Amino acid sequence: MKKLPLKERIIETALVLFEQHGYHGVTVSQIVDECGTSKGGFYHNFKSKDELLYHIHDCFISYVLDKAREAYDNFDTPVSRLCATIQSFTKVFDLYKPHITVFYQESTYLVGDYYQKIDEKRDEYRKLIVQMIKEGQTNGDFRTEVPADISTMSIIGMINWTYKWFSKEGPLSIESIALIFNDLILHSLLTEKGMKDEAVNNYLLKSQPISF
Template identity: 35%
Template structure:
């Protein structure tokens, strides 16, 4: 019961008290307390445990113990276990949105833009594999405003793909009989499923994977 209470959102008094205890983490580093490093250690610990054990079966005690930190250090950076999950989701989604916006601001050719978006999705899986796994497996644990904000960001990425597909159909380079929404769901679903089996250290790298996916997807889209 005490562990469950520790995982809920802390009130103002608890957060203030935890701030004064944040320096408890400083003993780990001879060069003194480093807030950014502490936050990174907590996130990395949670990524490892959430991916392997699931959100429900991971306790706050396990997260801080694996990071060799204290609960005081945790509450200095996060309000609760759900808040940590939310910020993990944001770390991945914000980076993908930023890079996707750069793609769409460049080459206006929908074929090349779609290739680039597919490569971005697969590179994201290679770089943020644990984030992606947790995004698809554990985001159901988000509630309220946190769930709404993550859903909005997911929709932003989806709409970027959909806009490229729509422009390709309008330009006559993608088949006109295709439904842009169904095509978009198919592309995103195909890319997303790769996190279940793709290993960057395996027999082929992310570039080869992206080339193969682009060929498979564009065969179904292109008019010629």
């Protein structure tokens, strides 16, 4: 098996140690000892332990933000843009579950410029989803009586909780879970006009139920 580059090995080691012992319970010395490098190797890749924590947070937040931007650019309707964004958001809990777990455990220790950079990306992501929903309300696909801001926070809150219960060994794939989320969200937001869009059927559960 190909050996991971040193930077990735440091990240993988830190993820395990932070999850087990907490951010302040782990030293740089423990990280380098565990992954078989030196402090010189560590500081060649990260200025500090704080920067390492920032990088762990930034990996998955940058992923979902980039995917949301791609969804907006590559799809033509608010429904398809929102559903593609929900799919990529859900997928992150399969791709980056250890990163997200550490984020929720240790995010209070992210301060200064590192916190601001992460917060700016989270805010941009939220605003992009709000924009998708408002555009759907403008063209008549989404219900106007449901506020876009509250709908957005409900979507983010519901999907964020996936990190607590999703398991790769569980009965449902991450793709199946994303489909369930899209079905729930669309049935909450769509107008009668929106339901008539043929593309909507690509994001709804079929008549055959998914077994859990």
